[in-house]
Amino acid sequence: ACQHRLWPEIESVVKQQVAWARTGIGECGQGWQLFAEDGEMRMYRREEEVDGMAVDPLKAVHTVPGITGHEVCHYFFGPQYRYDWETTLEQMTVLETVSDDTLVFLQTHKRIWPASQRDVLFWSHMRKLPNENDRDGPDLWTVVNNSTTHLDYPPNVGKCVRIYLKVCLLCQTRVDPPKDGAPLTRDNISCKITYCSVVNPGGWAPASVLRAVYKREYPKFLKRFTAYVVNQTKNKPIMF
Numbered sequence: 613a614c615q616h617r618l619w620p621e622i623e624s625v626v627k628q629q630v631a632w633a634r635t636g637i638g639e640c641g642q643g644w645q646l647f648a649e650d651g652e653m654r655m656y657r658r659e660e661e662v663d664g665m666a667v668d669p670l671k672a673v674h675t676v677p678g679i680t681g682h683e684v685c686h687y688f689f690g691p692q693y694r695y696d697w698e699t700t701l702e703q704m705t706v707l708e709t710v711s712d713d714t715l716v717f718l719q720t721h722k723r724i725w726p727a728s729q730r731d732v733l734f735w736s737h738m739r740k741l742p743n744e745n746d747r748d749g750p751d752l753w754t755v756v757n758n759s760t761t762h763l764d765y766p767p768n769v770g771k772c773v774r775i776y777l778k779v780c781l782l783c784q785t786r787v788d789p790p791k792d793g794a795p796l797t798r799d800n801i802s803c804k805i806t807y808c809s810v811v812n813p814g815g816w817a818p819a820s821v822l823r824a825v826y827k828r829e830y831p832k833f834l835k836r837f838t839a840y841v842v843n844q845t846k847n848k849p850i851m852f
């Protein structure tokens with residue numbers, strides 16, 4: 613995969629996106645507004661427009677007990693699970709298998725009235741990252757999704773408007789070993805999740821409609837996805 617045409621871009625976008633995900637909300641600077649809160653989940657957005665279109669950057673942080681970062685990234689990356697948790701998905705195709713940790717997807721999402729239907733074409737890369745802060749702590753895991761092109765699927769040919777996105781899911785496992793030296797169980801682990809996304813809706817869509825969609829869909833997506841991972845892993849050995 614290292615000689616693949618996408619490799620240089622993957623390397624630079626992953627580094628940039630992980631650095632961005634690691635930047636706390638406070639350090640990010642002004643303009644972030646908390647727009648959704650549910651238990652441990654906090655969702656922030658910044659209102660930004662490009663050519664009159666809302667492209668609000670989003671940053672969500674969540675802590676989920678009983679699962680690891682590897683497990684969260686495994687279920688987020690794997691195409692075989694996506695229809696189970698991505699409620700807005702209408703059609704998903706793997707256009708290219710670059711390597712076992714890098715795929716190219718084409719997805720059409722359900723139409724959101726009155727905006728026209730959208731599709732998105734992106735590479736998706738999963739990677740384990742060394743834990744810089746705590747050398748003997750568990751590694752970090754990330755999945756980065758970044759819009760790309762494909763000769764056979766030019767944008768805006770059919771009924772769908774092509775959207776452009778950059779997504780980073782960054783996961784840090786936390787282990788609190790049991791006092792009495794007993795073996796680790798899922799009661800001793802949790803996962804700190806940072807989800808960052810910037811979506812350019814591609815064609816014109818009313819900013820008010822897009823913002824209402826994001827406000828409704830993003831909290832639902834993160835809650836549903838993390839609940840899915842808890843449910844899929846609860847009776848399985850821990851995947852660190």
Ligand SMILES: CCCc1ccc(-c2ccc(S(=O)(=O)CCO)cc2)cc1[C@H]1C[C@H]1c1ccccn1
Nearest residue numbers: 698700721730757775779811813825826829830833
């Ligand atoms: C006009 C823009 C519509 C729109 C653009 C983009 C996306 C979207 C695509 C991919 C990803 S992901 O994180 O890469 C997971 C893989 O699917 C997240 C979000 C969804 C919507 C629509 C359906 C709405 C939505 C928004 C947020 C979360 C889920 N669905």
